[in-house]
Amino acid sequence: MITMPRLALHTWTLDTTPLTDVLRIARTVGWDAIELRRIDFARAASAGRAAEVVLDEVKQSGLPVACVGVELGWMGATGDERRRLLAVFEESCRWARSLGCQTVMSPVDKGPAGDVERAIASLREVGDIARRHGARLALEFNALCEHWNTLPRVRDLVRRAAHPGVGLLVDAYHLGKSGAKPEDIDALETPEIAYVQYSDVPRDPKPGANTDRLPPGQGTVPFREIFGRILKKGYGGYMSYEAPNPAAWARDPVIVAREALDATRAQL
Numbered sequence: 052m053i054t055m056p057r058l059a060l061h062t063w064t065l066d067t068t069p070l071t072d073v074l075r076i077a078r079t080v081g082w083d084a085i086e087l088r089r090i091d092f093a094r095a096a097s098a099g100r101a102a103e104v105v106l107d108e109v110k111q112s113g114l115p116v117a118c119v120g121v122e123l124g125w126m127g128a129t130g131d132e133r134r135r136l137l138a139v140f141e142e143s144c145r146w147a148r149s150l151g152c153q154t155v156m157s158p159v160d161k162g163p164a165g166d167v168e169r170a171i172a173s174l175r176e177v178g179d180i181a182r183r184h185g186a187r188l189a190l191e192f193n194a195l196c197e198h199w200n201t202l203p204r205v206r207d208l209v210r211r212a213a214h215p216g217v218g219l220l221v222d223a224y225h226l227g228k229s230g231a232k233p234e235d236i237d238a239l240e241t242p243e244i245a246y247v248q249y250s251d252v253p254r255d256p257k258p259g260a261n262t263d264r265l266p267p268g269q270g271t272v273p274f275r276e277i278f279g280r281i282l283k284k285g286y287g288g289y290m291s292y293e294a295p296n297p298a299a300w301a302r303d304p305v306i307v308a309r310e311a312l313d314a315t316r317a318q319l
Contacts, residue, residue: 059117061293117289159199178216189246191220194228218245
């Protein structure tokens with residue numbers, strides 16, 4: 052029996068709205084959870100608010116946290132920068148644990164493939180960190196990256212790392228941008244899917260655009276086929292609506308959040 056997934060609102064979707072208001076809107080509209088980014092904490096810090104204040108605010112909202120983002124770049128980093136990024140990774144894992152969240156996510160490195168063996172070793176190292184905090188890393192391929200821009204490439208990397216603390220982030224937007232087909236999901240084994248994000252791809256996308264994302268049904272992504280395949284595999288985690296778009300940021304965030312939730316449910 053296929054159960055309805057739990058739906059999370061990604062804070063980037065309402066990027067120009069203060070986090071306090073995003074939490075209130077998500078709860079009022081009916082989203083099941085929230086997804087937090089590193090920048091949510093960085094913005095608070097720049098305003099003189101400690102991370103503990105943000106954590107308390109999220110807890111008081113009553114919304115579960117589906118995922119906490121980490122800073123990218125750790126796959127190929129070396130020296131002092133590597134040590135800094137691993138410390139940042141662990142900090143995000145501590146935040147996730149404090150919030151009762153079992154998933155952290157990271158995009159892949161943006162540049163060339165680099166030293167693949169180093170990337171595999173990095174996956175194992177961050178997998179160990181995540182596991183120490185009761186979490187699992189969801190690694191996201193990015194269709195706009197130079198090398199790690201397809202699901203098969205990143206899947207091969209994760210399979211070679213073979214670490215229980217690391218899985219795949221399947222994002223419908225990047226599937227669409229990369230030219231993937233719904234049936235490509237069939238090749239995945241259920242335990243490989245650590246997390247799911249989604250938004251639609253415009254019918255006439257601009258090359259290199261990343262903040263052109265739309266609600267399901269407004270673009271070219273075949274959501275019913277993609278959602279159906281993921282759910283038939285028994286995926287029981289959250290699906291997070293990540294749809295940064297300046298046109299949406301200029302509108303009433305309550306309406307944006309409500310329309311997106313209604314559009315998602317229509318595709319399910």
